[in-house]
Amino acid sequence: MASVIRDRKAGAPGAASSYSSFWRAGHRPTLIAAFLYFDLAFMVWVILGPLAPDIARALSLTPAQQGLMVATPTLMGALLRVVNGLLVDRIGPKRSGAISQVIVIVGLLAAWSMGIDSFGGLLALGVILGFAGASFAIALPLASRWYPAEHQGKAMGLAGMGNSGTVLASLFAPTLARLFGWNAVLGLACIPLTVVFVVYLLLVKDAPDQPPPRTLTEYFRPLRTADAWWLMTFYAVTFGGFSGLASSLSLYFTDRFVLTSVTAGYCTAACVFAGSLVRPMGGALADRIGGVNALTMILAVAALALAGVGAAPTLGSALGLFIVAMLALGTGNGAVFQLVPQRFRQEIGIMTGLVGMAGGVGGFYLASSLGFARELTGSFAAGFLIFAALALLALMGLTLVKAKWRANWITAARI
DSSP states (O other): OHHHHHHHHOOOTTOOTTOOOGGGSSOHHHHHHHHHHHHHHHHHHTTHHHHHHHHHHHHTOOHHHHHHHHHHHHHHHHHHHHHHHHHHHHHOHHHHHHHHHHHHHHHHHHHHHHOOOSHHHHHHHHHHHHHHHTTHHHHHHHHHTTSOGGGHHHHHHHHHGGGGHHHHHHHHHHHHHHHHOHHHHHHHTHHHHHHHHHHHHHHOOOOTTOOOOOOHHHHTGGGGSHHHHHHHHHHHHHHHHHHHHHHHHHHHHHHHSOOOHHHHHHHHHHHHHHHHHTHHHHHHHHHHHOHHHHHHHHHHHHHHHHHHHTTOOSHHHHHHHHHHHHHHHHHHHHHHHHHHHHHOGGGHHHHHHHHHHHHHHHHHHHHHHHHHHHHHHSSSHHHHHHHHHHHHHHHHHHHHHHHHHHHHOOOSSOO
């Protein structure tokens, strides 16, 4: 409880005392750079998904291998988010982000120049792309530390809207692969990544209230609280659903409705765009009505939509249900991260990493389970139904803890 009280007293550096205007309550260049970094990082994080139909044909991959291929970057991004969360609290988000971007750019250049001709090579590339997915644990605290409690939903939502980079991958990667070959897309991706890296170095400034370095035991102290585990669970469903679908929908559309990889990319982009667009709206909604109330509605809608996908008979009905699901999941991503800094403001770096890790694990599970479901049953339906059931279980958990949260958390924001 004492840490929660300290969190509430910790103001936002440089913000007006009244916090009356969001745009004057932080550092706008850092917020913009955090969004751009996150956006391009997420573009390459999921790039194997839109390229998957072409890669699968070229390397003769089984459905299970395809699922693991698109899920590996998600899993590695999840694990590396904890590492990045530690680095953010130890050396600051700006330097942490610079290191991560260099690793991704060099890794993609190496993959493009040497070529990939085996399933093992794809998995190795997936590990490198995990560093891009781990950008989540850098971009969000980079923005968050500049804003007060009542603006956390909007700040985290706008920075987190960088997950719209998955739209860019779905829109452009299949077309570029058709023109130049899928391996060339890896090299072409380095061009915008390098541009954003330079912009990042010029614009980003660490907030002046960077917490002092702590011991490894202190970093993981939030895991001793049930609140941390609940927040991780909710994000495993909301972001796990979003990232898992973003990685897998191209495979689903090409297999289920026999679409070309380019058309499947457009369908995937429509779904991902919906989920990305509403993330800041989810944060703003949570600021207005409370993160718990927002999540309650969101989890119910997501569960119903995902359950319906398994029985969708036409492309139109499946696409409509996926868009509804992604709208709910994207809104849920913003809502969860309205709650995280209310409870763990002084541990926001490591909590962003831990909660983000849980989201990545959820995405790995969904993406890989869809591939295994297709191979074992001949259909993706079982994978969607199980994840819908997990959303309902998360809703039940939220119902159990909401009264305690509202009674014990001390913050000016709505819960």
